[in-house]
Amino acid sequence: MMKSLMAAAMLLPGAAGMPAAAQNSEQDAGPVGPASQFAMLAELQGEWTVDQTEQLRIVFEVTAGGTTVMERWMVGERTHSLTLYHLDGARLVATHYCPQGNQPRLEAQADGEGGIDFGFASATDLDSSESYQHDLHIAPQADGSVVRSEVYFGPDGPGDPSALILRRAG
Template sequence: MSKHAFPGLAALALSAISAASPAGAGEASPTPAQQQFAWIASLEGQWQVAETDALRIVFEKTARGHTMVERWETATGLHSMTVYHLDGDRVIATHYCPQGNQPRLASLPGQADRIAFRFLDVTDFDEGESHTFTIDYAARADGSVERTEVYRGAEGLEAPSTLTLSRIADATSDEASGG
C-alpha cells in the first residue's frame, strides 16, 4: 500500500490522536468529530482536479495541527479557501468565497468514508450573491476523493458540482525515486 493510500477512518483518527497524546495518558477513543477532522488532516498535500487543469487544491495544517486550510489555486493566484476546525462534537468549515461572503458549515455524523457539511450561517452576505450550502467528501477505493458542493442562490439550491481530486506526488518522493 502506498504512503498516500486512504486507511480506514477510525485507524487514521486513532493514530493521529495517539501521536498527539502523551504516552500512557489513557486518552478515550476519538469522537466521530475527531475522526472526521483526522480524515481531513490526512488530505494534507497537493491535489489535481480531474475535471479541469486550471485548478489545483492544496490542504495544509496550521495552528499546531488544530486547523486545516483548503486552498483553491489557479494560474492567477488564490481563488478561495475553506478552513476546518473542531468545535465540540462537529467539524466547522468556514468558506472564504471570491464573492466576499463567508458561509459556515457543520459536519454531520456519518459514515467512515464520507463527511457531509451542512449550512449554519453566512457573514458579509449581499443581496444577489450565492453561498456554499453543502460540502461533501467521499473517499474512493483508488485513493482519489470526490468533493461535491451545492450553492444556494436567489432562486434556491443550485445543481451539485463534483470534483475528483487525485493526490499529486510530493517533490521529495519524486526526487527520492529519481523522478
C-alpha cells in the same frame, strides 16, 4: 477564466499523521465522529489535481499547531478560495472564504459512507443577491482519489450539485 472554471465545476456530475486536536478525543462518538472526521481531513494534506480541469489545484495543509486544516483552491500561483476546517467543542466546522466575499459556515454531520457531509449553519457578509456554499461533501475513494461535491444556494434557491474528483499530485 475564473468564471469559466466556476461554470465548469457547476456543470460537472456529481498524508499526514493525525493532528494533536484529533488524538485521544473524548468528543469522538465513533468512526464517523468529529475527531475522526477531522483526522480524515488532515490525511488529505498535500497537493491534489482535479480531473475536470488542468487549471485548478487544491492544496490541503494542516496548520495552527495541528488544530486547523486549510483547503486552498489554486489557479496558477494565485489562491482562488479558501476553506478552513476545525473542531469546535463536539462538532467539526468549516468556514468557506468565497471569492464573492461571503463566508458561509458549515457544520459536519455523521456520514455512514466514510465521508463527511457539511450543512449550512450561518454566513457572514452575505448579500441577498449572492450565491453561497450551502452543502459540502468530501468522500475518500478506495482508489485513493477524493470526490468533493457541493451545492450553492442563490437568490432563486439551490443550484445544481457539482462534483470534482481529486487525485494526489506527483
